[in-house]
């Protein structure tokens with residue numbers, strides 16, 4: 001079902017009034033033209049963790065106009081950051097066609113997905129959302145590239161879940177893994193992400209290679225493999241790297257936390273501001289310099305105990321216990337301890353701004369303390 005947010009229309013009305021009251025119509029027209037000429041960015045899953053941070057960044061930078069799609073309506077405070085918001089399902093082809101018909105989309109950030117734990121609870125639904133949904137968006141972006149006569153950039157967050165290390169000994173031996181190693185995911189989510197990386201590459205390089213339109217503009221797919229993300233503002237749902245952010249938020253709220261993985265379970269993490277930096281870096285990268293369409297992006301690597309120690313330093317009364325869930329732990333055990341992101345560093349200058357020390361001391365802890373003390 002498609003619900004076009006009516007608040008958007010309501011919000012436009014006062015803007016029209018303002019224009020009518022303006023003294024210099026030429027200035028008004030110039031301003032309006034400058035706004036209209038900014039490229040439109042479509043963000044799916046905009047109401048999720050990454051989406052909300054990305055919307056703020058796009059708005060601050062001011063170079064793009066954001067149009068969003070999410071299953072749930074965007075909260076009021078995020079709506080002014082967008083030119084239009086749609087509440088609906090990415091499985092709804094009619095909705096996506098409507099969105100594309102109303103906006104000249106130049107960039108897609110396709111963030112909507114069902115994460116790894118949620119995906120194991122309903123693998124078929126995960127496949128529908130993660131694969132069929134992505135296919136719909138690729139089709140929209142491809143049609144749009146044809147209409148514009150130039151490639152629409154399609155930014156796709158993939159994940160460390162595409163890796164599948166066979167056992168802990170191999171995980172320790174492997175250390176930082178390269179993009180092409182261990183591509184044997186053990187979750188539906190990981191399989192979906194890996195396949196969609198291939199789909200995106202196919203659309204960019206080979207789509208309709210035998211068809212009459214073989215020489216038409218193809219979309220420009222770019223994918224980042226994210227580690228577990230930690231935000232001070234939001235708590236993720238449905239993921240398996242969630243033990244990191246959950247532990248931190250529980251401590252900040254003064255709540256007990258029972259960790260669902262062992263103390264020694266170690267995976268790569270990244271602070272949310274760096275995830276947004278990576279998405280923007282990938283968007284702006286010079287296509288001619290991209291040797292591949294898939295990139296690891298790394299930041300720091302922590303075990304559950306490392307996170308507990310960092311949390312305890314600032315919240316000495318934190319109550320953290322361990323009650324490992326065999327399956328969720330197995331999923332984390334299959335993910336690498338760290339990623340080798342040399343390719344991203346070389347091709348488009350990726351470099352995290354927030355190492356573990358800065359991430360905790362300057363972003364996570366102060367922001368989270370403020371967040372829960374403001375309540």
Ligand code: SER
Pocket residue numbers: 115116117158159160161189226227228229238239240241242
């Ligand atoms: N955060 C994701 C998950 O836990 C992994 O990319 O499923």
